[in-house]
Amino acid sequence: MFTVVIIAVIVIGLAALLYLGGGRMQGGGxxxxxxxxxxQYDRAVADHDGDTKAAEQELGERVRVHGSLAELSLSPEVREHxxxxxxxxxxxxxxxxxxAVIEADALLxxxxxxxxxxxxxxxxxxxxxxxxHHSHHVQGYRAMHAAARDQSGTEEMREAMVEARGLFEALVGEQPADPDRRDASSREDQGHAPWPLTRRHAKGSST
Structure with a gap:
């Protein structure tokens, strides 16, 4: 009887380790x-009406399904295009x-x-x-995709394109993104790279 109890304890312990290990593999808890x-974590929680467990299960499933995806390289010609x-x-x-928003959405x-x-x-x-793989840029793409299908105002479309540009630059860049590192380059680049959609370039405004 004592031996049976020991075996049962070992089995339960192994099951717990496997369960916890699976949780770590799907995103580290x-x-x-x-x-x-x-x-995107906060968005997922909001989409699940504050149910953190359900949100984490969804995000963990995303990591399980897409985490091993290896981003393909672009040739210099395709990148330039x-x-x-x-x-x-x-x-x-x-x-x-x-x-422009519709075409940018299709391009992305x-x-x-x-x-x-x-x-x-x-x-x-x-x-x-x-x-x-690009969690800190994906919201701009989502916003632009919605703007391309709705009758959004010009300012909303402009903001969506500005935000979506971060994902464009991440995807067209030389190196794949590090999904575990916050990349603030899109906001920094918006102040340096040419961007014709600022208010001073709006149609009918002064320069």
Missing amino acids: GHGLKRRFGP YVTQWATIQEQFVESPQK ARLAGDRGFPDCEQFDDQIAALSV
Whole structure:
């Protein structure tokens, strides 16, 4: 009888270790998920009406499904083509904001596909995978995707494109992103790289 009890204790202990280990593999628990997903963690909790456990289960599943995704490299020619296209779309925004946002949304979807993320026709899967690898930039893409389909105001569309540019720069860059490190480069770059969608460049405004 004593031997049976010892065996039962060992089995339960091993099961607990496997369970905890699985939780770590899927994102490192609550603290690891917060660090990895940043603002997307809070969004997930809000989407689950404050249910932290449910949100962490969803985020852990995203890591399990998409965490091993290896981003593909872009050739210099393809990278330059995307940069040129994005610059052209930015210039078009002043005259046709809605058209520019729609084209920018489609461009980002194609770029993500070329980097190895799920196909652009599967937006939910694509955004989930991007949130695992580019968590601090994905909200701009989500906002621009919504603006491309809704009758948003010009200012809302401008802000969406400015925010989405962070993801564009992350995807078109040389090195894959580190999903565990907050990348503040998009906000810094907005003050340095040319961007024609500021208010002083708006149609009909003074320069």
